[in-house]
Amino acid sequence: MAATTGRTLAEKVWDAHVVRRGEGAEPDVLYIDLHLVHEVTSPQAFDGLRLAGRPVRRPDLTIATEDHNVPTDWTLDPASRSSGNIELPIADPVSRTQVDTLRKNCEEFGVRLHPMGDAEQGIVHVIGPQLGLTQPGMTVVCGDSHTSTHGAFGAMAFGIGTSEVEHVLATQTLPLRPFKTMAINVAGKLRPGVTAKDIILAVIAKIGTGGGQGYVLEYRGEAIEALSMEARMTICNMSIEAGARAGMIAPDATTFEYLRGRPHAPQGAGWDAALADWRKLRTDDDAEFDAEVELDADELTPFVTWGTNPGQGLPLSASVPDPELIADENERFAAEKALSYMDLTPGTPLREVAVDTVFLGSCTNGRIEDLRAAADVLAGHTVADGVRMLVVPGSMRVRKAAEDEGLDKVFLEAGAEWRQAGCSMCLGMNPDQLKPGERSASTSNRNFEGRQGKGGRTHLVSPLVAAATAVRGTLSSPEDL
Amino acid sequence: MEPFTTHTGVGVPLRRSNVDTDQIIPAVYLKRVTRTGFEDGLFAAWRNDEQFVLNHEEFRRGSVLVAGPDFGIGSSREHAVWALMNYGFGVVISSRFADIFRGNSGKQGLLTAQCEQSDVEQLWKILENDPGTEVTVDLTEKTVHAKDFVARFVIDDYTRWRLLEGLDDIALTLRHADAIGEFERARPTWRPTTTPIASA
Numbered sequence: 142m143a144a145t146t147g148r149t150l151a152e153k154v155w156d157a158h159v160v161r162r163g164e165g166a167e168p169d170v171l172y173i174d175l176h177l178v179h180e181v182t183s184p185q186a187f188d189g190l191r192l193a194g195r196p197v198r199r200p201d202l203t204i205a206t207e208d209h210n211v212p213t214d215w216t217l218d219p220a221s222r223s224s225g226n227i228e229l230p231i232a233d234p235v236s237r238t239q240v241d242t243l244r245k246n247c248e249e250f251g252v253r254l255h256p257m258g259d260a261e262q263g264i265v266h267v268i269g270p271q272l273g274l275t276q277p278g279m280t281v282v283c284g285d286s287h288t289s290t291h292g293a294f295g296a297m298a299f300g301i302g303t304s305e306v307e308h309v310l311a312t313q314t315l316p317l318r319p320f321k322t323m324a325i326n327v328a329g330k331l332r333p334g335v336t337a338k339d340i341i342l343a344v345i346a347k348i349g350t351g352g353g354q355g356y357v358l359e360y361r362g363e364a365i366e367a368l369s370m371e372a373r374m375t376i377c378n379m380s381i382e383a384g385a386r387a388g389m390i391a392p393d394a395t396t397f398e399y400l401r402g403r404p405h406a407p408q409g410a411g412w413d414a415a416l417a418d419w420r421k422l423r424t425d426d427d428a429e430f431d432a433e434v435e436l437d438a439d440e441l442t443p444f445v446t447w448g449t450n451p452g453q454g455l456p457l458s459a460s461v462p463d464p465e466l467i468a469d470e471n472e473r474f475a476a477e478k479a480l481s482y483m484d485l486t487p488g489t490p491l492r493e494v495a496v497d498t499v500f501l502g503s504c505t506n507g508r509i510e511d512l513r514a515a516a517d518v519l520a521g522h523t524v525a526d527g528v529r530m531l532v533v534p535g536s537m538r539v540r541k542a543a544e545d546e547g548l549d550k551v552f553l554e555a556g557a558e559w560r561q562a563g564c565s566m567c568l569g570m571n572p573d574q575l576k577p578g579e580r581s582a583s584t585s586n587r588n589f590e591g592r593q594g595k596g597g598r599t600h601l602v603s604p605l606v607a608a609a610t611a612v613r614g615t616l617s618s619p620e621d622l
Numbered sequence: 623m624e625p626f627t628t629h630t631g632v633g634v635p636l637r638r639s640n641v642d643t644d645q646i647i648p649a650v651y652l653k654r655v656t657r658t659g660f661e662d663g664l665f666a667a668w669r670n671d672e673q674f675v676l677n678h679e680e681f682r683r684g685s686v687l688v689a690g691p692d693f694g695i696g697s698s699r700e701h702a703v704w705a706l707m708n709y710g711f712g713v714v715i716s717s718r719f720a721d722i723f724r725g726n727s728g729k730q731g732l733l734t735a736q737c738e739q740s741d742v743e744q745l746w747k748i749l750e751n752d753p754g755t756e757v758t759v760d761l762t763e764k765t766v767h768a769k770d771f772v773a774r775f776v777i778d779d780y781t782r783w784r785l786l787e788g789l790d791d792i793a794l795t796l797r798h799a800d801a802i803g804e805f806e807r808a809r810p811t812w813r814p815t816t817t818p819i820a821s822a
Binding site for chain 2: 160161163165166167168170172174175181182184185188193195198200201202203204209210233235236238239242253273274276279284285286288300301302303304305307308311312313314316318350351354355381384386404405406407411412414415418450452471472474475478568569570587589590591592595596
């Protein structure tokens with residue numbers, strides 16, 4: 142990182158968190174402002190602390206929730222509604238043990254937890270922003286690769302492994318080498334029916350699943366500035382699918398308005414001080430990125446994936462590609478494997494691909510705006526025969542907001558299922574899974590083999606495409622209705 | 623962590639690019655709360671296919687995995703590293719690794735040796751022509767040997783040093799505990815904490 146010229150947003154946030162500069166090959170020691178914890182990647186980390194006799198250094202900068210393992214079809218026990226007790230405990234004993242282990246660890250180490258049944262429970266990347274805990278210029282980590290979501294606020298946010306979770310619990314820091322910087326410039330305006338999800342799927346298709354490796358991405362340009370906070374989160378969320386640990390967007394009036402008045406947002410004089418700091422969080426005009434990518438929002442149309450990695454995507458108007466036309470031997474082989482797994486024939490128009498399941502939810506597209514957008518499309522229609530649609534709010538707060546607006550009724554009247562908050566069908570860790578051979582249109586983030594259940598086939602789509610697909614039964618956009 | 627200098631073992635050619643962590647270990651296996659016993663979940667879906675490389679007798683006890691580019695993409699699950707190590711792998715060779723996977727490997731003592739793709743292709747040919755061939759990976763010299771073929775690999779100097787010395791990351795950082803305390807005292811007071819808000 143050059144110090145003589147201007148700095149990028151990422152460099153500014155990094156520099157403000159260096160506890161100690163590394164000498165020679167040594168990494169920097171970087172301070173972590175917020176550590177989000179969930180049940181899957183933390184048990185071995187807490188165990189490591191216990192073995193070494195180490196406490197959690199800053200429980201007041203740590204927060205935990207239950208999301209990956211939780212079932213989403215439970216109901217509140219009417220007799221104990223006030224205590225938040227829920228009927229239908231977690232049926233799978235191994236899942237239950239993992240959740241119980243988190244509860245015990247949080248109690249032992251003094252970490253605040255939002256458990257199932259709590260009004261603030263939800264997917265870890267949905268609850269941080271909605272509580273106002275995610276703020277511009279912070280460093281945010283979690284044992285989950287979609288931590289990149291929080292970069293939408295101009296935070297440096299990235300996923301870590303369990304050893305790093307233990308490291309942050311013990312020291313509130315991480316030893317890290319600075320990332321390289323890549324600008325993703327998205328010019329122009331999105332056309333109606335084209336969303337943030339289509340932008341990020343197009344970015345990944347353009348630079349590939351490895352294109353962002355070693356970089357932090359900064360999304361910039363007119364199309365990005367026009368997006369709401371929730372749409373920005375969708376984009377930053379999938380930075381990891383382009384290989385980048387982190388993605389960022391400079392904070393602006395949209396960011397500040399989103400944060401104002403949230404439970405953990407600064408107040409009074411603190412708000413003014415914070416705002417003065419946040420306004421400096423922009424890439425300097427004379428700063429240089431290590432790489433730049435250009436995209437034109439005007440040219441984008443609804444995008445879907447056809448293969449088994451998120452880079453294997455095309456406009457919905459296209460057809461299933463022919464591997465024989467791919468020059469690179471490894472890529473051709475990968476495409477053949479993908480089409481065989483997906484049971485797709487080259488040349489089939491994507492609009493003719495029929496699905497069994499539509500999943501609306503996840504840390505990518507499980508926020509209130511996503512639910513509103515899908516409900517708008519679904520209103521007055523019904524889910525096609527033979528198709529099941531799961532609507533899973535990203536948090537209990539999103540669920541409540543949706544019910545206050547009557548969105549739950551729109552989904553239920555259309556024939557969709559209205560669920561409790563959790564990661565649900567984004568990954569095969571809880572009861573919401575595809576059966577072998579089933580095909581989904583999913584607003585989640587990964588179409589890997591078996592990701593949504595063993596043998597399941599996934600097409601990644603936006604909430605608008607998900608809703609239209611549910612109505613027609615084949616991959617569709619709202620204009621097909 | 624045990625110091626790592628060299629490793630010799632049967633090389634396993636995995637002719638696949640974009641091997642994601644959901645393939646290395648599917649989510650359903652992530653529910654354990656220990657660091658051991660994940661070997662049964664390693665490549666669980668692919669191992670159902672009797673043609674899969676680890677189902678061939680010559681490769682069953684392999685410990686040097688030679689994979690296509692973009693190995694370890696996707697989820698941050700360190701379980702992928704545990705599964706590979708629990709199974710017996712000590713080294714993964716690829717022309718490109720996902721960042722989080724590479725970081726997790728370095729913490730656990732699984733060596734990620736980054737070779738040129740042309741060298742990976744050479745290794746695939748050697749291992750496929752003579753299944754059971756042993757590969758030696760020398761971290762001191764940063765070389766990979768298979769029969770008379772020698773390739774160089776790259777790894778960042780700090781991870782290499784930590785692996786050679788077998789050092790614990792947390793203990794290394796805690797040498798700077800004073801600097802951490804000093805940083806904390808200078809942090810802006812308006813930064814949020816997770817403690818309950820009275821009015822919420």
